[in-house]
Amino acid sequence: MKRYVHLFLIVLTSSLALLAACKDDKEEEITPNNPNNPQQQQCDTGSVTFSSTVSGIISTNCLACHSAAMAQGGMILDTYARVKTAADNGKLMGVITHAAGFSPMPKGGPKLSDCNIAKIKKWVDDGAPNN
Ligand code: HEC
Incomplete structure (x- = not known):
């Protein structure tokens, strides 16, 4: 037994x-491959583009308040040209990194994951190209 x-x-x-x-x-x-998973272990910023990376992060996390119809704070982020403007004047990185002097975004929600911030930073540092 x-x-x-x-x-x-x-x-x-x-x-x-x-x-x-x-x-x-x-x-x-x-x-x-889930760009929105904050538990993501590795962060691949090697192939970041506007169309495949940045616009997806923005539409998931920002467009609820920054579409043409909502335009909260007068900010619209629905096209490349509009996101490019915010990238070039420093506001995009300022708000998502919660830097001093910027309104922290997404407003009232959790900060973007470190990986998503790193990807957007890579794109901005590359000159925010339309790719
Ligand atoms: C729940 C609504 C909401 C979400 C989601 C949101 N925002 Fe905002 N955003 C606002 C409001 C409201 C303002 C106006 C300023 C304020 O009230 O803080 C604003 C202002 C801004 C500004 C202008 C700041 C300035 O100094 O002029 C930028 C840039 C911005 N948001 C980017 C983003 C980005 C990028 C995301 C996504 C990562 C995002 N927002 C998500 C509501 C939102």
Whole structure:
């Protein structure tokens, strides 16, 4: 009898280990390419462009208040040209990094993830190109 209890424990432990392994796999698949996941482990700023990176972050986090229809604070961020203006005059980086003298954005919400801030910074540092 004692032998079976032992066996049962081994089977139980290995199933739990397997389950845990499956769960990890799933998280790895979801995490790396999700630009909005603050738990993201690695941050790839190597292929940042306006169309594939920056506009997506802005539409997810900013357009609810800064579309042409909302235009909160008179700020509209719905086109490349408008985002470029905010990038060039320093307001874009100022508000998302919560720098002194700027109104912290997203207003009333959590700060963008470090990775998303790094990606936008990379694009701004590159001269905010229309790519
Ligand atoms: C919940 C609404 C809301 C969200 C979401 C939001 N903003 Fe704003 N934003 C405002 C308001 C309101 C103002 C006007 C200033 C103030 O009240 O602080 C403003 C002002 C600004 C300004 C002008 C600041 C200045 O000094 O002239 C910029 C730039 C800006 N927001 C960028 C962003 C960016 C980038 C995001 C997304 C990361 C964002 N906002 C998300 C509401 C919002």
